[in-house]
Amino acid sequence: MLRGNFDTFQEALITLIPYIFIFLGCASIVFLVGGLDRTPWRYSSVADHLQIIVLTAVVILLALVLTFAANRLEGVARSLPVLQGGLMVTFLVSARGATSWFARQRGTNEINGNLHINGRPHETVLVVGVNTVSELFLCSVREFASQVQVAGVLAEDPKMRGRAIQQKPILGTVKELWDILQSLEVHGISVDRIVVATPADRLLPDALKTLLDLEKSSDIVVHFLSERLGFEDFPPVPVSSGRELRIVHGQIALALAEDVKHVNLARKPFWILKRIVDCLVAAFLIFALAPVAALVAFVVAWDVGFPVIFWQQRPGFYGRPFKLYKFRTMGAPHDGRSRRIPDDQRLSAVGQILRRTRLDELPQLYNVLIGDMSFIGPRPLLPRDQCPDYADRLLVRPGITGWAQVNGGRIISPLDKWILDIWYVQNASFMLDFRIALRTVQMILFGDRINTEAVHYARSELGQLPLAEMAEAAE
Numbered sequence: 001m002l003r004g005n006f007d008t009f010q011e012a013l014i015t016l017i018p019y020i021f022i023f024l025g026c027a028s029i030v031f032l033v034g035g036l037d038r039t040p041w042r043y044s045s046v047a048d049h050l051q052i053i054v055l056t057a058v059v060i061l062l063a064l065v066l067t068f069a070a071n072r073l074e075g076v077a078r079s080l081p082v083l084q085g086g087l088m089v090t091f092l093v094s095a096r097g098a099t100s101w102f103a104r105q106r107g108t109n110e111i112n113g114n115l116h117i118n119g120r121p122h123e124t125v126l127v128v129g130v131n132t133v134s135e136l137f138l139c140s141v142r143e144f145a146s147q148v149q150v151a152g153v154l155a156e157d158p159k160m161r162g163r164a165i166q167q168k169p170i171l172g173t174v175k176e177l178w179d180i181l182q183s184l185e186v187h188g189i190s191v192d193r194i195v196v197a198t199p200a201d202r203l204l205p206d207a208l209k210t211l212l213d214l215e216k217s218s219d220i221v222v223h224f225l226s227e228r229l230g231f232e233d234f235p236p237v238p239v240s241s242g243r244e245l246r247i248v249h250g251q252i253a254l255a256l257a258e259d260v261k262h263v264n265l266a267r268k269p270f271w272i273l274k275r276i277v278d279c280l281v282a283a284f285l286i287f288a289l290a291p292v293a294a295l296v297a298f299v300v301a302w303d304v305g306f307p308v309i310f311w312q313q314r315p316g317f318y319g320r321p322f323k324l325y326k327f328r329t330m331g332a333p334h335d336g337r338s339r340r341i342p343d344d345q346r347l348s349a350v351g352q353i354l355r356r357t358r359l360d361e362l363p364q365l366y367n368v369l370i371g372d373m374s375f376i377g378p379r380p381l382l383p384r385d386q387c388p389d390y391a392d393r394l395l396v397r398p399g400i401t402g403w404a405q406v407n408g409g410r411i412i413s414p415l416d417k418w419i420l421d422i423w424y425v426q427n428a429s430f431m432l433d434f435r436i437a438l439r440t441v442q443m444i445l446f447g448d449r450i451n452t453e454a455v456h457y458a459r460s461e462l463g464q465l466p467l468a469e470m471a472e473a474a475e
Contacts, residue, residue, distance in 0.1 A: 015075030
């Protein structure tokens with residue numbers, strides 16, 4: 001209707017009947033498998049909106065491919081998929097946004113109507129940090145603490161001044177805390193408490209000193225949410241590289257030393273540009289390889305059944321856990337009598353082919369697109385396989401392929417993998433990434449081969465690491 005200006009709608013509709021039915025079938029399957037119906041609209045987030053965009057693109061691409069195979073896209077104009085995708089995304093995102101806004105307004109009105117019922121004393125707080133934790137705290141205040149008034153938010157980036165999070169203004173930075181408090185007093189607002197939603201080890205030294213000095217010299221209480229929630233009570237694990245590793249719920253969280261931070265800041269333009277390239281290439285490959293992914297999904301469903309996607313939580317960038325996605329290559333872990341089946345018996349012939357050609361890793365393009373992974377970087381390991389002495393490999397985003405994979409992959413020792421990964425972290429460049437990409441093609445065609453020269457060179461440069469010294473002494 002939009003394209004034809006409502007004039008030839010009936011005639012165009014008849015020619016589009018095959019495309020319509022194919023599209024509805026694709027949408028029903030992709031949206032259901034993608035879990036688009038599982039998030040209540042009032043709690044939709046940016047991640048949910050990104051999921052809508054990705055799944056909509058996949059649906060339209062599949063519908064176009066199948067319709068082309070059926071009738072060469074007869075009657076389907078080139079502008080139709082663009083208009084269709086734009087309308088779908090606009091409607092789905094707008095509906096969720098409107099529902100969320102009305103829910104927030106209703107909650108605010110209910111709270112405002114009960115402000116003076118409980119008789120509790122009012123408290124004014126400032127929130128430090130612009131992140132998901134501060135957003136959650138502000139939502140919790142609105143939902144549960146009618147007696148708490150949030151005067152505003154303090155950010156770490158001065159450019160955030162003047163913006164708002166959860167309708168609370170960002171007043172400035174922590175360094176400007178004294179001036180902000182004086183300005184609030186002019187308006188008759190006295191701050192009773194400061195809630196820090198950023199972990200203490202991630203604050204800049206000057207900002208942390210300002211908060212601690214304020215608590216010592218005034219009646220204002222400073223609360224760190226990470227401590228209040230019990231996440232700072234885990235004993236630190238000493239590491240030979242001069243840093244601390246904190247084990248939180250079995251996952252490794254890094255507290256980086258200042259020298260490591262400076263190294264990363266010095267190479268910040270490279271990592272930003274690398275992330276942009278990852279996003280562009282991932283988006284292109286998701287479209288280009290969608291037919292291949294659909295075929296692999298069909299083969300997996302026929303071979304090992306549903307679900308066709310397998311996920312596993314692994315430590316990623318800075319040790320933060322994420323879900324790594326793959327096509328399933330193994331059958332159920334238990335038989336009909338609930339007896340455990342050995343892993344070598346669960347891997348089918350089709351699964352071996354998918355692993356050999358790396359087609360089982362196609363879903364990781366989604367991990368790259370959303371920022372959990374990069375195309376090239378250290379391969380993410382299981383938490384139990386991540387050695388604390390080699391946590392430097394977590395300083396960058398994990399990759400689909402990496403320096404360790406193209407120099408031995410599955411047939412070299414874990415120690416050599418860690419050393420090669422750390423060598424890559426310290427020497428990463430676009431030229432090195434290009435070499436890894438070329439060697440990845442060679443690895444897929446001819447299989448894994450150990451490059452003893454690369455392993456020896458990396459060991460010689462990282463010989464100061466404790467385990468490397470032990471290995472060399474043993475040799």
